Amino acid sequence: MALQIASLNSGSNGNCYYVGNDIDAVLIDAGISCRETENRMRQKGLDISKVRAIFISHEHSDHVKGVARIADKYQIPVFITEKTAQRGPFLVKHLSQHFCAEEIIQVESLTVVAFAKKHDADDPHSFIISHNGVTVGVITDIGTACDQVVKYFKQCHAVFLESNYDDEMLQNGSYPYYLKTRITSDTGHLSNKQALELFLNHRPHFMTHVFLSHLSKDNNSPEIAASFFAPHAQEVQIIIASRFEASEVYTIYEPNNIGSIRKLVMKPVQLGLFEI
Numbered sequence: 001m002a003l004q005i006a007s008l009n010s011g012s013n014g015n016c017y018y019v020g021n022d023i024d025a026v027l028i029d030a031g032i033s034c035r036e037t038e039n040r041m042r043q044k045g046l047d048i049s050k051v052r053a054i055f056i057s058h059e060h061s062d063h064v065k066g067v068a069r070i071a072d073k074y075q076i077p078v079f080i081t082e083k084t085a086q087r088g089p090f091l092v093k094h095l096s097q098h099f100c101a102e103e104i105i106q107v108e109s110l111t112v113v114a115f116a117k118k119h120d121a122d123d124p125h126s127f128i129i130s131h132n133g134v135t136v137g138v139i140t141d142i143g144t145a146c147d148q149v150v151k152y153f154k155q156c157h158a159v160f161l162e163s164n165y166d167d168e169m170l171q172n173g174s175y176p177y178y179l180k181t182r183i184t185s186d187t188g189h190l191s192n193k194q195a196l197e198l199f200l201n202h203r204p205h206f207m208t209h210v211f212l213s214h215l216s217k218d219n220n221s222p223e224i225a226a227s228f229f230a231p232h233a234q235e236v237q238i239i240i241a242s243r244f245e246a247s248e249v250y251t252i253y254e255p256n257n258i259g260s261i262r263k264l265v266m267k268p269v270q271l272g273l274f275e276i
Protein backbone atom coordinates (compact mmCIF):
# COMPACT_ATOMS: atom_id res chain seq x y z
CA MET A 1 0.00 0.00 0.00
CA ALA A 2 1.26 3.45 -0.88
CA LEU A 3 1.33 6.67 1.11
CA GLN A 4 -0.49 9.80 -0.02
CA ILE A 5 1.14 13.04 1.02
CA ALA A 6 0.43 16.75 0.67
CA SER A 7 1.47 20.06 2.09
CA LEU A 8 -1.63 21.97 3.21
CA ASN A 9 0.51 25.07 3.82
CA SER A 10 4.21 25.65 4.30
CA GLY A 11 6.04 28.72 5.57
CA SER A 12 6.31 31.14 8.47
CA ASN A 13 2.59 31.91 8.03
CA GLY A 14 1.60 28.32 8.85
CA ASN A 15 2.66 24.71 8.42
CA CYS A 16 0.55 21.60 8.07
CA TYR A 17 1.54 18.39 6.29
CA TYR A 18 -0.69 15.40 5.53
CA VAL A 19 0.59 11.81 5.36
CA GLY A 20 -1.82 8.92 5.02
CA ASN A 21 -2.71 5.62 3.42
CA ASP A 22 -6.13 4.25 2.38
CA ILE A 23 -7.41 4.00 5.94
CA ASP A 24 -5.34 6.16 8.30
CA ALA A 25 -3.59 9.51 8.23
CA VAL A 26 -1.64 11.88 10.45
CA LEU A 27 -1.08 15.61 10.29
CA ILE A 28 2.35 16.93 11.09
CA ASP A 29 1.83 20.34 12.71
CA ALA A 30 -1.39 22.31 12.63
CA GLY A 31 -0.31 25.85 11.89
CA ILE A 32 -3.29 27.02 9.86
CA SER A 33 -6.82 27.53 11.17
CA CYS A 34 -9.22 24.66 11.56
CA ARG A 35 -11.47 26.08 8.83
CA GLU A 36 -8.59 26.50 6.41
CA THR A 37 -7.33 22.99 7.16
CA GLU A 38 -10.82 21.60 6.49
CA ASN A 39 -11.22 23.63 3.28
CA ARG A 40 -7.88 22.65 1.86
CA MET A 41 -8.31 18.98 2.71
CA ARG A 42 -11.76 18.99 1.11
CA GLN A 43 -10.40 20.69 -2.03
CA LYS A 44 -7.78 17.99 -2.39
CA GLY A 45 -10.12 15.09 -1.65
CA LEU A 46 -8.49 14.33 1.71
CA ASP A 47 -10.76 13.01 4.44
CA ILE A 48 -10.25 14.57 7.87
CA SER A 49 -12.06 11.67 9.51
CA LYS A 50 -9.07 9.49 8.59
CA VAL A 51 -6.71 11.64 10.67
CA ARG A 52 -5.79 9.54 13.73
CA ALA A 53 -3.25 11.90 15.29
CA ILE A 54 -1.59 15.29 15.00
CA PHE A 55 2.13 15.54 15.73
CA ILE A 56 3.57 18.85 16.88
CA SER A 57 7.18 19.63 15.96
CA HIS A 58 7.67 22.67 18.22
CA GLU A 59 5.81 25.52 19.85
CA HIS A 60 6.24 28.30 17.26
CA SER A 61 2.84 29.65 16.28
CA ASP A 62 3.22 28.75 12.61
CA HIS A 63 3.12 25.09 13.75
CA VAL A 64 0.44 25.13 16.45
CA LYS A 65 -2.08 27.89 15.62
CA GLY A 66 -4.89 25.55 14.61
CA VAL A 67 -4.20 22.55 16.78
CA ALA A 68 -6.54 23.19 19.71
CA ARG A 69 -9.60 23.75 17.53
CA ILE A 70 -8.92 20.87 15.13
CA ALA A 71 -8.14 18.43 17.93
CA ASP A 72 -11.19 19.46 19.93
CA LYS A 73 -13.63 19.45 17.02
CA TYR A 74 -12.59 16.03 15.72
CA GLN A 75 -11.33 14.58 19.02
CA ILE A 76 -7.95 13.81 17.51
CA PRO A 77 -5.06 12.91 19.85
CA VAL A 78 -2.14 15.33 19.73
CA PHE A 79 1.39 14.01 20.17
CA ILE A 80 3.64 16.64 21.70
CA THR A 81 6.67 16.53 23.96
CA GLU A 82 6.14 17.40 27.60
CA LYS A 83 8.43 20.44 27.33
CA THR A 84 6.71 21.77 24.22
CA ALA A 85 3.30 21.33 25.81
CA GLN A 86 4.43 23.48 28.72
CA ARG A 87 5.21 26.35 26.37
CA GLY A 88 1.68 27.29 25.48
CA PRO A 89 -2.00 26.99 26.22
CA PHE A 90 -2.58 25.57 22.76
CA LEU A 91 -3.86 22.17 23.72
CA VAL A 92 -6.87 20.31 24.86
CA LYS A 93 -5.29 18.46 27.78
CA HIS A 94 -7.16 15.18 27.65
CA LEU A 95 -6.23 14.76 23.99
CA SER A 96 -2.51 15.26 24.38
CA GLN A 97 0.01 12.45 24.54
CA HIS A 98 3.70 12.86 25.13
CA PHE A 99 6.42 11.37 22.98
CA CYS A 100 10.17 11.06 23.23
CA ALA A 101 12.81 11.16 20.52
CA GLU A 102 13.45 7.84 18.75
CA GLU A 103 10.37 6.23 20.28
CA ILE A 104 8.46 4.13 17.74
CA ILE A 105 4.86 5.32 17.83
CA GLN A 106 2.23 3.18 16.20
CA VAL A 107 -0.77 5.19 15.03
CA GLU A 108 -3.11 2.50 13.73
CA SER A 109 -1.40 1.33 10.52
CA LEU A 110 1.17 4.16 10.43
CA THR A 111 4.50 4.21 12.27
CA VAL A 112 5.88 7.55 13.37
CA VAL A 113 9.34 8.23 14.77
CA ALA A 114 10.37 11.64 16.08
CA PHE A 115 13.95 12.81 16.28
CA ALA A 116 15.46 15.85 17.93
CA LYS A 117 16.53 18.72 15.74
CA LYS A 118 18.41 21.99 16.15
CA HIS A 119 16.11 25.02 16.12
CA ASP A 120 15.47 27.96 18.42
CA ALA A 121 12.58 26.31 20.24
CA ASP A 122 12.41 24.48 23.56
CA ASP A 123 12.29 20.87 22.45
CA PRO A 124 12.02 20.73 18.64
CA HIS A 125 11.60 17.49 16.69
CA SER A 126 11.27 16.29 13.10
CA PHE A 127 9.41 13.14 12.05
CA ILE A 128 9.42 10.21 9.71
CA ILE A 129 6.19 8.37 8.96
CA SER A 130 6.27 4.85 7.54
CA HIS A 131 3.90 2.24 6.23
CA ASN A 132 4.70 -1.00 4.44
CA GLY A 133 8.25 -0.05 3.60
CA VAL A 134 7.47 3.49 2.43
CA THR A 135 8.89 6.34 4.53
CA VAL A 136 8.11 10.04 4.38
CA GLY A 137 10.05 12.68 6.32
CA VAL A 138 8.92 16.07 7.56
CA ILE A 139 12.13 17.97 8.21
CA THR A 140 11.65 21.72 8.51
CA ASP A 141 12.75 24.42 10.95
CA ILE A 142 16.27 23.10 11.24
CA GLY A 143 19.32 25.29 11.66
CA THR A 144 21.64 22.68 10.29
CA ALA A 145 21.56 19.25 8.69
CA CYS A 146 22.92 17.57 11.82
CA ASP A 147 23.76 13.85 12.07
CA GLN A 148 20.20 13.06 13.12
CA VAL A 149 18.77 14.79 10.06
CA VAL A 150 21.21 12.92 7.84
CA LYS A 151 20.36 9.58 9.46
CA TYR A 152 16.63 9.96 8.87
CA PHE A 153 16.83 11.77 5.53
CA LYS A 154 18.63 8.69 4.18
CA GLN A 155 15.54 6.59 4.97
CA CYS A 156 13.03 8.75 3.09
CA HIS A 157 11.26 7.92 -0.15
CA ALA A 158 9.76 11.39 -0.04
CA VAL A 159 10.57 14.33 2.18
CA PHE A 160 9.29 17.76 3.11
CA LEU A 161 12.66 19.48 3.42
CA GLU A 162 13.23 23.02 4.57
CA SER A 163 14.74 25.33 1.97
CA ASN A 164 14.13 28.56 3.83
CA TYR A 165 16.37 31.26 2.45
CA ASP A 166 18.71 32.27 -0.31
CA ASP A 167 22.03 33.44 1.14
CA GLU A 168 22.33 36.44 -1.16
CA MET A 169 18.77 37.62 -0.69
CA LEU A 170 19.12 37.36 3.07
CA GLN A 171 22.45 39.15 3.23
CA ASN A 172 21.35 41.95 0.87
CA GLY A 173 17.88 42.20 2.37
CA SER A 174 16.45 44.57 4.94
CA TYR A 175 16.40 42.27 7.97
CA PRO A 176 18.32 43.63 10.96
CA TYR A 177 21.69 42.07 11.66
CA TYR A 178 20.53 40.13 14.72
CA LEU A 179 17.75 38.49 12.72
CA LYS A 180 20.08 37.55 9.87
CA THR A 181 22.41 35.97 12.42
CA ARG A 182 19.54 34.10 14.05
CA ILE A 183 18.28 32.72 10.73
CA THR A 184 21.69 31.53 9.57
CA SER A 185 22.72 30.11 12.94
CA ASP A 186 22.77 26.39 13.71
CA THR A 187 19.43 26.80 15.48
CA GLY A 188 17.78 28.90 12.78
CA HIS A 189 16.66 27.79 9.33
CA LEU A 190 18.14 25.80 6.46
CA SER A 191 19.20 27.69 3.30
CA ASN A 192 18.66 26.57 -0.30
CA LYS A 193 22.36 25.77 -0.46
CA GLN A 194 22.33 23.69 2.74
CA ALA A 195 19.23 21.81 1.58
CA LEU A 196 20.87 21.05 -1.74
CA GLU A 197 24.07 19.88 -0.02
CA LEU A 198 22.06 17.48 2.10
CA PHE A 199 20.31 16.22 -1.03
CA LEU A 200 23.52 15.81 -3.02
CA ASN A 201 25.47 14.11 -0.24
CA HIS A 202 22.85 11.90 1.34
CA ARG A 203 19.95 11.31 -1.02
CA PRO A 204 19.07 7.61 -0.99
CA HIS A 205 18.70 6.00 -4.41
CA PHE A 206 15.05 5.23 -3.70
CA MET A 207 14.01 8.84 -3.02
CA THR A 208 11.34 9.94 -5.50
CA HIS A 209 9.92 13.26 -4.23
CA VAL A 210 11.32 16.31 -2.44
CA PHE A 211 8.99 19.08 -1.32
CA LEU A 212 11.05 22.22 -0.78
CA SER A 213 9.34 23.63 2.28
CA HIS A 214 9.08 26.59 4.66
CA LEU A 215 10.34 29.07 2.04
CA SER A 216 10.84 32.57 3.40
CA LYS A 217 8.55 35.28 2.01
CA ASP A 218 11.29 37.92 2.04
CA ASN A 219 14.51 35.98 1.56
CA ASN A 220 13.63 33.36 -1.03
CA SER A 221 11.37 32.68 -3.98
CA PRO A 222 9.96 29.48 -5.46
CA GLU A 223 11.93 30.12 -8.67
CA ILE A 224 15.24 30.57 -6.85
CA ALA A 225 14.78 27.53 -4.61
CA ALA A 226 13.76 25.45 -7.63
CA SER A 227 16.75 26.67 -9.64
CA PHE A 228 19.13 25.25 -7.02
CA PHE A 229 17.70 21.77 -7.41
CA ALA A 230 16.79 21.69 -11.11
CA PRO A 231 20.25 20.77 -12.42
CA HIS A 232 20.63 17.97 -9.87
CA ALA A 233 17.15 16.50 -9.47
CA GLN A 234 17.53 13.76 -12.09
CA GLU A 235 14.61 11.39 -11.61
CA VAL A 236 13.54 12.94 -8.29
CA GLN A 237 10.47 15.12 -8.55
CA ILE A 238 11.02 18.51 -6.87
CA ILE A 239 7.89 20.26 -5.66
CA ILE A 240 7.69 23.70 -4.06
CA ALA A 241 5.41 23.65 -1.02
CA SER A 242 3.46 26.88 -1.23
CA ARG A 243 2.89 29.51 1.45
CA PHE A 244 -0.56 30.18 -0.02
CA GLU A 245 -2.26 26.95 -0.98
CA ALA A 246 -2.22 23.20 -0.60
CA SER A 247 -0.07 21.14 -2.92
CA GLU A 248 -1.44 18.39 -5.07
CA VAL A 249 -1.66 15.02 -3.34
CA TYR A 250 1.29 12.83 -4.31
CA THR A 251 1.37 9.07 -4.04
CA ILE A 252 4.58 7.50 -2.80
CA TYR A 253 4.88 3.87 -3.76
CA GLU A 254 6.53 0.88 -2.20
CA PRO A 255 10.18 0.61 -3.26
CA ASN A 256 9.59 -2.69 -5.08
CA ASN A 257 7.03 -1.03 -7.30
CA ILE A 258 8.93 2.15 -8.02
CA GLY A 259 10.73 0.82 -11.08
CA SER A 260 7.59 -0.15 -12.92
CA ILE A 261 5.56 2.82 -11.71
CA ARG A 262 8.23 5.34 -12.65
CA LYS A 263 7.97 4.30 -16.25
CA LEU A 264 4.29 5.17 -16.13
CA VAL A 265 4.44 8.45 -14.24
CA MET A 266 7.73 10.01 -15.33
CA LYS A 267 7.05 13.36 -16.89
CA PRO A 268 9.47 15.70 -18.61
CA VAL A 269 10.95 18.28 -16.25
CA GLN A 270 8.73 21.35 -16.10
CA LEU A 271 10.12 24.66 -15.00
CA GLY A 272 7.21 26.47 -13.46
CA LEU A 273 6.29 28.51 -10.45
CA PHE A 274 5.49 25.66 -8.14
CA GLU A 275 7.03 22.62 -9.67
CA ILE A 276 10.01 21.48 -11.61
Ligand SMILES: [Zn+2]
Pocket: 011, 012, 015, 060, 062, 063, 141, 214
Ligand atom coordinates in the same frame (compact mmCIF):
# COMPACT_ATOMS: atom_id res chain seq x y z
ZN1 LIG B 1 8.27 27.38 11.29
Ligand SMILES: [Zn+2]
Pocket: 058, 060, 119, 121, 141
Ligand atom coordinates in the same frame (compact mmCIF):
# COMPACT_ATOMS: atom_id res chain seq x y z
ZN1 LIG C 1 10.18 27.40 14.17
